Amino acid sequence: MSLRNCRNVKVLEVSPVGQLKRPDEFFEIKLEYPDWDGWKPGQFVMIRPAGWELDLLWARPFSICSADGDxxxxxxxxxxxxxxxxxxxxxxxxxxxxxxxxxxxAMEPEIPTLLLAGGIGIAPFCGYVEQHPHPENLRLFLAHRLSLDCYPFAALSERVEGVCMRDDQPEDLQKIIAVMKEQIVEYAAKDGLILSCGPTPFMKTVQRFAAECGVRAQVSLENRMACGVGACLGCVTKDGSGHHVQVCTRGPVFWADKVEL
Amino acid sequence: MNMNVSFGGLSLKNPVMTASGTFGFGLEFAPYGDLTKLGGIVVKGMSLKPREGNPMPRIAETPCGMLNAIGIQNPGVENFIRQALPVLPWKEVAVVANLYACDAEEFGELADILAGEEGIAALEVNVSCPNVKEGGIAFGQDPKQICKVTEAVKKKAGNKPVMVKLSPNVTDITICARAAAEGGADSLSLINTLSGMAVDIHNRKPRIANVIAGLSGPAIKPVALRCVHQVVQAVDIPVVGIGGIASAEDALEFILVGAHAVQVGTANFLRPDFSFDLVDELEKLLEEIGAGSLEEFRGSLELPL
Known part of the structure; x- marks a missing residue:
């Protein structure tokens, strides 16, 4: 790893995403590219505005959506x-x-891969779809609470098969869970791979169905973090053997059968 | 400017150390700077046996600070010696082991194990971690226990200098400082975190699973500065200042009241290269304010008559 890979970069653009109902909740932020050697979908960055001075103290972790060199x-x-x-x-x-x-x-280009996103959990899949050599082997399922235009779903479903369901009415949640189960069963049958990112209850559901069907699945955790480099031990989760491990350095992606959610 | 400092059996190339629990085993920060640039690295607190630490959530952000109750999660002293120490550049930077135990005997055992390790420059004794229900709090608040634990560590530490880290959660920190000095401490480091708490009115739960947690960060700097000031007046052994240091000016404030060195803690989370940059900035600022030398500046606070 190169030295000094904490850098100052400029904000290029901050724009709200989805104008229909809640124009104040989702944003796309473009930053100067910090001159990395490379990155992989699922990885994240810590961001701390210089203007924060001494309050707030912690940087905030975000999934990398895309990085094009600029x-x-x-x-x-x-x-x-x-x-x-x-x-x-x-x-x-x-x-x-x-x-x-x-x-x-995990990226296994020839294996049918189901991407299960809960809300903003769609973020890391933008980069995943972009970098996947065979997007025809991917299906994206999005469970969303706000109107669809708040999420980068349309752009992604131009490249991969997209399915989305909205959690709006009280009965929707059970429908979503039923469809998630159907899809997990389907990918288990074709010995596929399941990747998921979303709220903890969402990923618990994925974990449970994946275990029932015996299909390989990964979950991406987003615990609160202070340092992002494995030092503060504030973001830990329990691994498969009940030991505390840092989400920032041992994750954020875990095999669903090797993490306690 | 000559930034070397020697005190309490330690010889550092500059007065910037990193505080225990905020810098891992040092290696986590190697991608962000040259570890050998630092004056010293105090590694994560270690116990005889591995500890899983406290349940989650363990941290909460507060105004200009943070709360933590990690519970000394660590792989145990043997794993530290086997895995982390050999890869640390200990020949070029002072590596200080931070010891955590539940009784004086265990502290002695830890010291005994570490005394034989060439890569360890000094032992820092954690008598003040307020996070761990079993032990820490009793030592840190009872001068007799502080003295006893210091003696136990000192007896087994061989030629390793012993630094005792004091808790601010006491009525009079100078009594604890004297107790450590009486026990044979070569130096003192202070302050550890202030005991604190945060709650959530929406779910009516504590924000930290351990309920009580340790407050750190710039919010506690005035308390830390006051403690260092009082302790410097009260004992003859050197003091290392800790508590909310987030700039070169903060570091110099501790040195002005008499600290020989400082430890940077929570500011390592502001950005991972913070401590590395502080080394340069400290020297620059000393020159800027016209201090003749580090030694001349140290303890030169002019108090009202």
Whole structure:
């Protein structure tokens, strides 16, 4: 690894995604490319605006969506004070960035692969689809709460088979779970691979059905982090043998049968 | 400017150390800077046996600070010696082991094991971790226990200098400082985290599974500075200042009140190259303010008569 891969970069653009109902929750952030040697889908970065000075202290972790050599793109959901201040950044503002961090999703080009995304959990799959040599072997399933245009689903489903379901009415959740199960059963039958990212209950569902069907599945965790480099031990999860391991360095992607959610 | 500092049996190329629990075993930060640039690295607290630490959630952000209750999750002293120490550049940077135990005897055993390790420059004794229900808190708050534990470590430490890390969660920290000095400590480091808590009114739960946690970061710097100031006046052994250091100016404040060196903790999370940059910035700032030397500046605080 090269030295000094914590850098200051400029914000290029911050734009809201999805204008229909909640124009203030999802944002696409473009940053100057931090001159990495490379990165893999599933990895993440830590971002801390220089303007934060001493409050807030922690950088925030985000999945890498895409990076084309000039621009690094992230999807940010405004959920609290930190993300609120990140989406309020203006072009030209400086942020510290370190990464790419963590491991990445398994990529087996010839194997039918099901991407299961819960809401903003779609973010790492943007890069995955982009880098996959055989996108025809991919299917993306998105369970979403807000209107579809809040998520980069349309662009992705131009390249891969896309299925989406909205969690809007009380009865929707059970329907979504039923469809998830159907799909996991289908991919188990064809000895496929399942990758998932989303809220913990979503991934627990994936973990449970994958175990029942005996299909290989990975989950990507997004625990709260302070350092992102494995030092603070604030983001740990339990591995398959009940030991605490850092999500930032041993994950964020784990095989579903080797992690406690 | 000559940035070397020698105190309490330690010889450092500069006064910037990294605080235990905020810098892993050092290797986590190797991609972000040259570890040998630092004055010293105090590694993650270690116990005789591996510890899983506390349940999650373990950390919470607070105004200009953070709470943590990690619970000394560590692979145990033997695994540290086997796996981490051989890959640390200990010939070029002082590696200080941080010892955690539940009684004086165990502290002695840890010291005994580490005393034989060439790669260890000093032992820092954690008598003050407020996170762990069993032990830590009792030592840190009871001067008799501090003295006893220091003696136990000192007896087994061979030629390794012993630094005792003090808790601020006491009525009078100078009493604890004197107790450590009486026990034979070569130096003191302070402060450890302040005992704190955070709760969530929406789910009506504590934000940290352990409920009580340790507050760190810039929010605690004034408390730390006051403690260092008082302890420097109270004992003859050298003091290392810790608590909310997030700039070269902060570091110099601790040195102004009399600290021989500083430890950077939470600021390592601001960005992973923070401590490396601080080494350069500290020297620059000393020159900028016209300090003749580090030694001249140390303890030169002018108090009202």
């Amino acid at each position: 621009t690094l793109t992230l999807f940010v959901q405004k959920v609290g004070r930190g993300t609120g201040r990140i989406v309020a950044l203006k072009p030209g503002d400086t942020v510290s960035i370190w990464g790419p961090l963590g491991n990445s999703f």
